[in-house]
Amino acid sequence: MAGIRIVNLSKEYRINGRKINALSDVNLEVEDKSFVTVVGRSGCGKTTLLRILCGLEEKSQGQIFFTNSKGDVTSSRPKLSMVFQEHRLMPWLTVGENMAFALGREDPKVRRRKVDMHLELLGLTKFKDAYPHQISGGMAQRVALGRTLCYDPEIILMDEPLGALDAFTRQNLQGEIVKLFINKQKTVVFVTHDVDEAILLGQQVVIMDKGRIKKQLAIGLPYPRRPDSERFFKYRQEILGAIMGEQGD
Ligand SMILES: Nc1ncnc2c1ncn2[C@@H]1O[C@H](COP(=O)(O)OP(=O)(O)O)[C@@H](O)[C@H]1O
Numbered sequence: 625m626a627g628i629r630i631v632n633l634s635k636e637y638r639i640n641g642r643k644i645n646a647l648s649d650v651n652l653e654v655e656d657k658s659f660v661t662v663v664g665r666s667g668c669g670k671t672t673l674l675r676i677l678c679g680l681e682e683k684s685q686g687q688i689f690f691t692n693s694k695g696d697v698t699s700s701r702p703k704l705s706m707v708f709q710e711h712r713l714m715p716w717l718t719v720g721e722n723m724a725f726a727l728g729r730e731d732p733k734v735r736r737r738k739v740d741m742h743l744e745l746l747g748l749t750k751f752k753d754a755y756p757h758q759i760s761g762g763m764a765q766r767v768a769l770g771r772t773l774c775y776d777p778e779i780i781l782m783d784e785p786l787g788a789l790d791a792f793t794r795q796n797l798q799g800e801i802v803k804l805f806i807n808k809q810k811t812v813v814f815v816t817h818d819v820d821e822a823i824l825l826g827q828q829v830v831i832m833d834k835g836r837i838k839k840q841l842a843i844g845l846p847y848p849r850r851p852d853s854e855r856f857f858k859y860r861q862e863i864l865g866a867i868m869g870e871q872g873d
Pocket residue numbers: 637638639644645646664665666667668669670671672673
């Protein structure tokens with residue numbers, strides 16, 4: 625059980641002496657077992673935020689705390705896992721082996737049981753012995769999701785995991801991610817540049833612009849959501865307005 629509290633987080637990069645403020649004074653509360661989507665234009669700092677959260681990148685300033693279900697700061701670091709836009713499966717391992725890999729040195733019987741369970745859950749049983757190059761992009765991303773679920777983290781960070789998929793596959797997987805979230809009760813931070821995807825998935829939508837959080841919006845719609853409802857339309861307008869803002873480009 626874990627949430628995240630981000631306090632005054634900033635990140636600067638330097639390229640040839642030129643300073644880039646990838647994140648400026650970001651404050652965000654991700655409650656335990658909540659689904660937060662982060663949406664914004666390319667280059668607004670979404671990936672940097674996730675990379676800092678999972679420890680792949682150093683922050684420049686600010687603090688990151690992990691919290692328990694009551695919202696109190698804990699000293700223990702929760703189990704955390706990241707899903708990327710590219711599946712990052714190991715090409716020399718089968719689908720089943722890729723998923724088992726996440727289970728490390730667990731007892732072989734337990735490993736087999738967990739892998740089989742997640743293969744079943746994600747409709748991958750038939751592909752257990754296939755290699756990554758033998759399956760479609762959507763299937764591979766499903767395997768990447770399965771691998772993460774086998775690892776069983778408390779917090780899942782997703783960086784545009786559906787970004788490379790065709791619209792139809794994407795829609796299917798969006799639905800499945802919502803179902804998984806409801807059943808598995810994980811804390812999720814999901815990054816996307818797709819406004820509809822942000823509203824379909826998130827209980828909270830965080831809108832980023834030029835390294836800052838511009839707006840945060842609670843989405844008061846029950847799952848599964850329909851993009852053609854009037855309230856959905858209103859959220860879309862509000863988010864697009866915040867992203868396009870003054871610049872209107
Ligand atoms: N390793 C890096 N070195 C220098 N600049 C970087 C690096 N990573 C990202 N940036 C810059 O930081 C800003 C935010 O990038 P990023 O977090 O990747 O945005 P997003 O994921 O929203 O597209 C961009 O201006 C990008 O060019």
